Amino acid sequence: MTKFDIEEMSCNHCVGRIHNLLEGLNIKHEVDLSSKTVSIEGDEVTLKQAVEELADIGFTATRK
Numbered sequence: 001m002t003k004f005d006i007e008e009m010s011c012n013h014c015v016g017r018i019h020n021l022l023e024g025l026n027i028k029h030e031v032d033l034s035s036k037t038v039s040i041e042g043d044e045v046t047l048k049q050a051v052e053e054l055a056d057i058g059f060t061a062t063r064k
Contacts, residue, residue: 001030001039002047004061006054009036014059021053037064 009015015031018038022029027050028041038061040050051061 001028001041003037003039003064004051005064006036006038006059006061008059009033009038017057018054018059021057022050025049025053 006014006018009018009031012033015033018031019029022038022040027046029050030039032038038050038054040047042050047063054061
């Protein structure tokens with residue numbers, strides 16, 4: 001899995017929005033509010049899609 005920092009993630013509502021987005025795209029992931037990170041499983045195309053979709057809903061994903 002590839003880990004991304006999501007600095008804007010600040011509450012469980014954010015976690016839910018991120019989870020629902022990635023789940024809807026059938027992207028395997030883990031969201032961790034305490035470290036403000038999202039781990040995403042997939043190839044470079046999948047990772048790029050996830051980062052772009054997260055940006056569309058207001059979250060900047062920075063690869064660790």
